[in-house]
Amino acid sequence: MSSISVSTTVNGDPVDFVCTPDESLLDALRNRMGLTGAKEGCGTGDCGACSVLLNGRLVCSCLVLAAEAEGAEIATVEGMAGPEGLHPLQRAFIDHAALQCGVCTPGILVAAKALLEKNPDPSDEEVRYWLAGNLCRCTGYDKIVRAVQAAAAEMRSA
Amino acid sequence: MAFDSHEKRQFKQVGTRPPRPDGVDKVTGRAQYGADVTAPGMLTARILRSPHAHARIVSIDTSEAEAMAGVKGVVTGRDFALPEDAGLADIAVNVMARDKALYDGHAVAAVAAVSPAIAKAALKAIKVQYEVLPHVTDVDAAMQPGAPVVLEGRALESVPAGMSVNVTHASEFGHGDLAAGFAKADRIVERSFKTAATHQGYIEPHACLASVTVDGKADLWCCTQGQFMVRTVCAALMGMEASQLRVTASEIGGGFGGKTTVFIEPVALVLARKTGRPVKITMTRDEVFRATGPTVSTSIDVKIGMTKDGRITAGEARLRYSGGAFPCGTVDMGAMAAFAAYDLEAVRTQGWNVLTNRPKEAAYRAPGAPQAIYAVESVVDELCQILKLDPLDVRIRNAAKKGTKSSYGPVFDDIGLLATLEAAKAHPHYKAPLKPGQARGVSCGFWFNFGGNTCVSLNVNTDGTVGVTEGNPDIGGSRASISLMAAEELGIPYDKVRTIVADTASLGYNDVTDGSRVTFSVGLATIAAARDAKVKMCARAAKIWGIDDEAVEWKDGAAWPAGPNAGQFPPMSLAEIAAVSFQTGGPIAGHHEVNADGAGVSFGVHLCDLEVDPETGKTTILRYSVFQDAGKAVHPDYVEGQMQGGAVQGIGWALNEEYIYGRDGRLQNPGFLDYRVPVASDLPMIEAVILEIPNPGHPYGVRGVGETPIVPPLAAISNGVSRAVGVRMQELPLSPPRVLKAIKAA
Numbered sequence: 001m002s003s004i005s006v007s008t009t010v011n012g013d014p015v016d017f018v019c020t021p022d023e024s025l026l027d028a029l030r031n032r033m034g035l036t037g038a039k040e041g042c043g044t045g046d047c048g049a050c051s052v053l054l055n056g057r058l059v060c061s062c063l064v065l066a067a068e069a070e071g072a073e074i075a076t077v078e079g080m081a082g083p084e085g086l087h088p089l090q091r092a093f094i095d096h097a098a099l100q101c102g103v104c105t106p107g108i109l110v111a112a113k114a115l116l117e118k119n120p121d122p123s124d125e126e127v128r129y130w131l132a133g134n135l136c137r138c139t140g141y142d143k144i145v146r147a148v149q150a151a152a153a154e155m156r157s158a
Numbered sequence: 159m160a161f162d163s164h165e166k167r168q169f170k171q172v173g174t175r176p177p178r179p180d181g182v183d184k185v186t187g188r189a190q191y192g193a194d195v196t197a198p199g200m201l202t203a204r205i206l207r208s209p210h211a212h213a214r215i216v217s218i219d220t221s222e223a224e225a226m227a228g229v230k231g232v233v234t235g236r237d238f239a240l241p242e243d244a245g246l247a248d249i250a251v252n253v254m255a256r257d258k259a260l261y262d263g264h265a266v267a268a269v270a271a272v273s274p275a276i277a278k279a280a281l282k283a284i285k286v287q288y289e290v291l292p293h294v295t296d297v298d299a300a301m302q303p304g305a306p307v308v309l310e311g312r313a314l315e316s317v318p319a320g321m322s323v324n325v326t327h328a329s330e331f332g333h334g335d336l337a338a339g340f341a342k343a344d345r346i347v348e349r350s351f352k353t354a355a356t357h358q359g360y361i362e363p364h365a366c367l368a369s370v371t372v373d374g375k376a377d378l379w380c381c382t383q384g385q386f387m388v389r390t391v392c393a394a395l396m397g398m399e400a401s402q403l404r405v406t407a408s409e410i411g412g413g414f415g416g417k418t419t420v421f422i423e424p425v426a427l428v429l430a431r432k433t434g435r436p437v438k439i440t441m442t443r444d445e446v447f448r449a450t451g452p453t454v455s456t457s458i459d460v461k462i463g464m465t466k467d468g469r470i471t472a473g474e475a476r477l478r479y480s481g482g483a484f485p486c487g488t489v490d491m492g493a494m495a496a497f498a499a500y501d502l503e504a505v506r507t508q509g510w511n512v513l514t515n516r517p518k519e520a521a522y523r524a525p526g527a528p529q530a531i532y533a534v535e536s537v538v539d540e541l542c543q544i545l546k547l548d549p550l551d552v553r554i555r556n557a558a559k560k561g562t563k564s565s566y567g568p569v570f571d572d573i574g575l576l577a578t579l580e581a582a583k584a585h586p587h588y589k590a591p592l593k594p595g596q597a598r599g600v601s602c603g604f605w606f607n608f609g610g611n612t613c614v615s616l617n618v619n620t621d622g623t624v625g626v627t628e629g630n631p632d633i634g635g636s637r638a639s640i641s642l643m644a645a646e647e648l649g650i651p652y653d654k655v656r657t658i659v660a661d662t663a664s665l666g667y668n669d670v671t672d673g674s675r676v677t678f679s680v681g682l683a684t685i686a687a688a689r690d691a692k693v694k695m696c697a698r699a700a701k702i703w704g705i706d707d708e709a710v711e712w713k714d715g716a717a718w719p720a721g722p723n724a725g726q727f728p729p730m731s732l733a734e735i736a737a738v739s740f741q742t743g744g745p746i747a748g749h750h751e752v753n754a755d756g757a758g759v760s761f762g763v764h765l766c767d768l769e770v771d772p773e774t775g776k777t778t779i780l781r782y783s784v785f786q787d788a789g790k791a792v793h794p795d796y797v798e799g800q801m802q803g804g805a806v807q808g809i810g811w812a813l814n815e816e817y818i819y820g821r822d823g824r825l826q827n828p829g830f831l832d833y834r835v836p837v838a839s840d841l842p843m844i845e846a847v848i849l850e851i852p853n854p855g856h857p858y859g860v861r862g863v864g865e866t867p868i869v870p871p872l873a874a875i876s877n878g879v880s881r882a883v884g885v886r887m888q889e890l891p892l893s894p895p896r897v898l899k900a901i902k903a904a
């Protein structure tokens with residue numbers, strides 16, 4: 001299989017990589033770019049652990065071909081914290097103990113950030129439906145919903 | 159180590175909720191899990207798995223695969239040593255089949271290649287000739303005479319003659335005169351139940367990276383609940399000495415018991431030895447479902463007698479569990495736990511394990527208990543309905559307490575069941591009115607808890623900070639709890655302590671992270687190691703002051719002269735003693751090694767409000783509360799987290815999760831789309847109410863909390879659904895089609 005070369009922007013930085021035509025964006029992020037924050041929980045679009053933003057849209061990167069990222073802007077969990085510190089969602093997840101094992105956390109943070117960009121004041125139900133594609137097996141979601149709401153409140157008052 | 163009852167302890171840090179030390183790593187993507195590392199020159203391996211539920215392996219031809227460009231090594235069952243120990247031999251055969259494939263998904267060969275794509279292509283080039291054998295996947299069918307034989311000659315002596323060859327294990331517990339007990343009852347209910355096998359469902363698939371040098375030293379990185387267990391098993395399967403195999407536990411993306419054994423680790427090691435290159439294996443989700451986990455599947459009969467005023471006069475249960483294709487002792491846990499919540503004059507439980515063509519059972523949170531207690535709590539609930547008694551009153555009436563001879567033998571010490579039941583009864587949830595169509599389910603739960611082998615080192619740094627080295631992977635915030643206990647004991651701030659999880663070359667043996675043991679046992683060893691360090695620091699102060707060691711005591715993070723006769727010296731803080739340690743005898747460290755007992759049993763009570771859609775049979779959970787005794791909640795956030803997470807796993811088990819086998823014996827739903835675990839939109843908030851009845855076996859009174867919360871949801875939900883639809887439900891999961899069928903049949 002001949003390789004394809006792809007030019008993208010990842011977390012604001014220009015990134016070029018080569019990939020095979022059948023390679024997923026998740027594999028390219030993890031294996032070609034060394035960005036292992038996005039996780040593979042299933043590889044079939046069912047768990048959300050691989051969630052990233054592709055041109056601002058929340059996607060399962062295991063279902064996107066790496067070659068499709070040509071010219072696109074990709075945002076991963078690695079880009080959430082800035083030089084000024086953690087994103088309010090990241091802080092809220094620590095403060096509210098919204099992670100146990102933490103393997104779902106990168107995907108959930110990326111998804112929650114996308115939610116709050118669309119809807120800064122969601123109801124609990126809206127949070128739950130938005131995150132329904134992100135499985136967490138440890139927490140029972142209670143503290144996750146609370147953490148998202150706490151971050152949303154903080155971001156609204158900022 | 160006994161509870162410090164002599165001190166009226168006011169905890170300063172234990173019981174607070176500081177941020178966990180690994181929090182930043184885990185919210186930024188920096189934390190490294192099993193699949194997140196690579197090594198120079200690394201190969202990727204894939205595993206070929208049996209498509210048959212039961213088949214003799216006639217031949218395996220790997221020549222074509224081996225000849226492919228980029229393929230560096232192929233292994234089959236022949237490449238693995240077969241240890242003499244039966245338990246280890248079963249693990250070896252489960253890791254790689256030998257003469258027979260015993261279940262759909264059983265590994266039969268593996269390929270290491272320079273890329274994942276080549277490894278995958280090479281699997282297709284391996285030719286396995288199978289002779290397909292009759293199979294059996296249902297526990298009751300496997301017990302019938304004439305059932306397909308999974309393995310021969312595996313029955314223990316406890317199994318009575320005349321049972322199916324598939325029965326490997328039998329046990330019996332109880333006391334008292336059953337016939338007399340049932341004779342005293344006003345009402346007797348006898349029912350049979352079935353529960354489906356479920357999977358732990360951790361989001362991180364198994365992953366590992368192995369390397370072996372030509373002089374026989376090996377390194378293994380893997381996601382596991384116990385790096386020392388991995389070392390023991392892999393060293394045996396590799397014919398290596400333990401000291402030559404260093405196992406490092408990665409961050410772990412969930413386990414729940416499912417990562418207390420090995421699957422791919424020996425395969426990666428054998429391939430690394432064969433190829434001379436580092437080898438990485440990552441399971442796909444399909445492989446995780448087909449070849450790891452799951453729980454036992456069960457079939458259970460329960461008979462209980464009760465007086466009109468709600469006294470249980472006798473209880474009896476017969477439990478048939480299948481732990482898959484290998485002998486499995488989990489039924490003992492069920493037989494012991496079934497009636498543990500009750501103070502009974504007459505009780506008997508019998509259990510049998512039965513072989514089926516399913517994957518080898520792995521522990522899942524309180525293994526064996528949820529199924530047995532589901533069956534018992536369902537019958538107790540039905541008796542409450544028939545006799546028009548309040549389900550919590552009946553449980554309070556019959557509750558086991560301090561001094562009760564438990565249904566499995568031991569006499570209970572201080573336990574929190576009554577307090578938990580009373581807290582549930584007093585809670586606004588229990589008094590809240592229900593709307594028409596809604597119902598409330600109640601259940602008790604129980605787990606033994608475990609202590610075990612534990613080893614901790616605590617190093618005092620010269621700048622007054624402290625490093626704690628422990629050997630149990632942090633699966634849900636345990637570094638925070640351990641740091642809190644070290645800080646509490648030493649009297650220094652939490653953020654001056656850093657707790658790390660050591661590899662197998664850096665610390666003595668630690669049992670796996672299981673049995674709800676870590677906060678209890680590692681906490682106990684950390685407190686003891688801190689006390690050891692305090693004794694040494696007092697001796698250093700004594701040396702500086704020129705007085706006897708015994709004339710110095712530790713208080714509030716400092717050494718003080720003990721009493722007026724010791725002399726007048728200003729106290730020396732930990733930091734001050736540490737700063738001059740090189741002049742007073744060298745570095746200061748505390749250690750503790752123990753095989754801890756006194757873990758203290760754990761009880762919980764769950765309340766669940768729900769409604770069932772009569773059109774579809776779908777159950778909606780409206781309100782859910784968990785009451786549990788934590789002994790002492792070291793970091794209450796993570797105690798609540800265990801209670802909430804365990805409850806939700808139990809909700810999934812009760813409502814949706816099941817291993818579905820086709821008539822061909824193949825697993826029909828090996829993916830999260832068809833094996834449906836609870837998602838955020840399925841659930842309400844889960845209220846967690848922590849009770850603190852100190853455990854007499856721990857200096858701070860800590861009890862394990864991780865497992866008990868998965869036990870009550872099965873019956874709490876089934877009891878709620880049964881009341882809502884007016885039919886006693888007897889099989890899990892309560893999937894919409896099953897509930898709809900019950901509604902229609904009523």
Ligand code: FES
Nearest residue numbers: 042043045048062
């Ligand atoms: S790994 Fe992409 S959805 Fe699970």
Ligand code: FES
Nearest residue numbers: 100101136137138
């Ligand atoms: S914290 Fe473990 S899966 Fe969410």
